[in-house]
Amino acid sequence: MKFAVVVFPGSNSDHDAHYAVSHPLGEEARFVWHKDTSLGDADAVILPGGFAHGDYLRTGAIARFSPIMADVRRFADAGGPVLGICNGFQVLLEAGLLPGAMLRNDRLHFRCEFVNVRVEQNDTPFTAACRPGQRLLMPIAHGEGNYYADAAVLEQLERNRQVLFRYVNAAGEETRDANPNGSVRNIAGLCNEARNVVGLMPHPERAAELAVGGADGLVMLQSAVHWFTRRAPAAVAVARSSSLSA
Amino acid sequence: MRVRVFVTLKPSVFDPQGTTVAEALHTLGFGSVDGVRQGKYFELDIAASSPDEARQVATDAADKLLANPVIESYRVEVDSAGGSR
Numbered sequence: 512m513k514f515a516v517v518v519f520p521g522s523n524s525d526h527d528a529h530y531a532v533s534h535p536l537g538e539e540a541r542f543v544w545h546k547d548t549s550l551g552d553a554d555a556v557i558l559p560g561g562f563a564h565g566d567y568l569r570t571g572a573i574a575r576f577s578p579i580m581a582d583v584r585r586f587a588d589a590g591g592p593v594l595g596i597c598n599g600f601q602v603l604l605e606a607g608l609l610p611g612a613m614l615r616n617d618r619l620h621f622r623c624e625f626v627n628v629r630v631e632q633n634d635t636p637f638t639a640a641c642r643p644g645q646r647l648l649m650p651i652a653h654g655e656g657n658y659y660a661d662a663a664v665l666e667q668l669e670r671n672r673q674v675l676f677r678y679v680n681a682a683g684e685e686t687r688d689a690n691p692n693g694s695v696r697n698i699a700g701l702c703n704e705a706r707n708v709v710g711l712m713p714h715p716e717r718a719a720e721l722a723v724g725g726a727d728g729l730v731m732l733q734s735a736v737h738w739f740t741r742r743a744p745a746a747v748a749v750a751r752s753s754s755l756s757a
Numbered sequence: 758m759r760v761r762v763f764v765t766l767k768p769s770v771f772d773p774q775g776t777t778v779a780e781a782l783h784t785l786g787f788g789s790v791d792g793v794r795q796g797k798y799f800e801l802d803i804a805a806s807s808p809d810e811a812r813q814v815a816t817d818a819a820d821k822l823l824a825n826p827v828i829e830s831y832r833v834e835v836d837s838a839g840g841s842r
Contacts, residue, residue: 616773
């Protein structure tokens with residue numbers, strides 16, 4: 512499976528994502544510069560963490576107009592799996608590929624620590640290998656992760672089961688203290704209505720092997736492979752039968 | 758033509774920075790300051806033949822980039838004197 516990792520000026524988790532895909536996961540990763548106009552033959556796209564374009568104006572506000580974003584949108588519209596991590600999530604929000612917006616953390620701290628999130632839904636490309644309700648310990652590193660959406664959008668998110676991750680405590684309970692940034696309803700990550708575009712503030716790629724303090728994030732990348740190989744059998748079967756008959 | 762664009766968080770949206778500035782002002786003795794909302798201010802110099810045209814360009818720029826309509830609203834002021842005050 513081929514993962515494209517988009518590199519914006521100011522991305523800083525691009526190499527982490529590339530490494531996590533190449534090594535602990537064992538799949539193919541390649542960088543795509545933000546000024547490129549094609550994702551090539553990628554099977555999945557990662558928008559990495561960092562501070563794209565210095566986060567000037569608003570987080571993700573300039574990055575959404577980078578040339579590569581037209582092809583990211585095309586890929587997403589065609590049902591391709593897109594994962595936005597931290598700053599990548601903020602870019603997806605600004606681009607309108609996911610609903611809502613980010614505000615400054617409510618207690619004004621830049622939060623850099625491990626947090627627990629609960630997996631709310633496992634029918635997306637990046638949660639398919641998770642158990643429902645599974646708790647994942649992953650690091651966060653952000654100053655603007657205070658997710659906001661108005662009441663109507665929130666109602667729609669809940670009705671469509673688009674909230675994928677919520678901040679919880681070690682016991683798996685959704686409490687105020689477990690919420691590092693004031694995010695509405697403890698939302699740490701969500702997907703679009705078609706469920707192929709996923710964004711979250713925690714960094715699964717920075718928790719993909721035990722050597723770095725945790726491997727809980729690896730399951731999200733494994734999910735993509737799981738989703739891809741389960742979705743592919745029909746196409747593979749057709750290809751095989753035609754090659755056998757030939 | 759000089760156009761000013763003021764971008765502010767919508768009243769319904771919590772403003773952590775404004776709240777913190779208000780608390781700092783209270784600490785400094787500005788007890789009469791009941792609230793602070795922090796926003797952004799832009800000055801655009803636009804080559805336009807009329808104030809209406811300049812306003813339209815600034816409005817388009819605000820809609821597309823300067824403000825995020827999910828959380829922010831904006832106000833546009835055209836300085837038809839050319840900004841040379």
